Amino acid sequence: MVKIIGLTGGIGSGKTTIAHHFHSLGVPIYIADDAAKEVMQEKSIIESLKNCFGDSIFEDGQLNRGALASIVFNDSEKLAKLNSIVHPVVRAHFDNWVQNHQSATYIIYEAAILFESGNYKKCDKVICVTAPLDVRIQRILRRDDTKLEAIQNRINSQWTDEQRINKSDYIIENIDLALAKLKVEEIHKILLIKQNG
Template sequence: MITLGLTGSIGMGKSTVAAMFAEAGVPVFDADAMVHQLQGPGGALVAAIEAEFPDTTTELGVNRTLLRETVLGDDAAMARLEALVHPAVAQAREKFLADHAAEPFVVLDVPLLFEAGGWSHVDRIAVVSAPPEVQRARVLARPGMTTERFEAILARQMPDAEKRARADFVIPTGGPLAETREYVSNLIACLAPPAGG
């Protein structure tokens, strides 16, 4: 089984590309969705996060806005949060890989693949990338997003050019969706050719 790490900076279209893989029948492990599950109602990390960052949770789980305000810009606090989250996500990822061991390849959708060291646990890396002006427009159109918050998030992420330089595949997402879908289809054909083909 080939593991394809899928990553890209905020606003680059990674979720859209991950959905294209899933629609084509490729198993996708979504690290962000797993974090939401672990931090949601009854989630496995809620109590630990409340203990480490008091008053950031409710009966609905972690209040992500409050937690983000608590850790963003505070490297020590971010490191404490990551020390809780990363091992739990890694455990879920290992279960996903075991559950799909018979597949020719799977996608591991990990936003901070390079930043968190996950690149060393995959066979190939695909980076989604769009021009900076497209990225900026997409992110600033999100509800509650500010220029300051966008800049703070970008500061924690490896620059797009460096990600592209380290990737095995670059999937452009700045043009029409049909063009991106064609890149994804070609990549699937490359990684999981049809039997006998």
């Protein structure tokens, strides 16, 4: 069985950038958020979302992710409900994807809420990407058309860096991208030795 390496970090930590650097080294990567966007187009999921959150989260038949986020990141019960709709489908999607990558030495499973969802239990090792909170907030403000309050709500709905670090095997501090990439290469070598040794 191919080894599954979880990669996580808070919003704005740069975990997707780090995941893509692993990909540049030949490692297959699975981005859980991208998969969630994909499965949320499925008819059964759309119906479940409408039943749970109403038609107002859809515009011209398309899911308005901002409208959905403003509902769920202010209400932990609604967030749990959304996760109960989407996560089982993403999990099945991932299991199928893993079957198609059995020849790899290891794969990266990138997910913001790896620990919160319990999916870390399926991982052989976990890498945590960190960055100072103010740096993360500035990145999100540059990247997304969103308000500071919405960012704070999202951050508050996730684990803290301290919580993630305590359960992770490897830590990548992502302040200086060149240094972070060197850390990726170092971890990659360690994982290749462990899997082939």
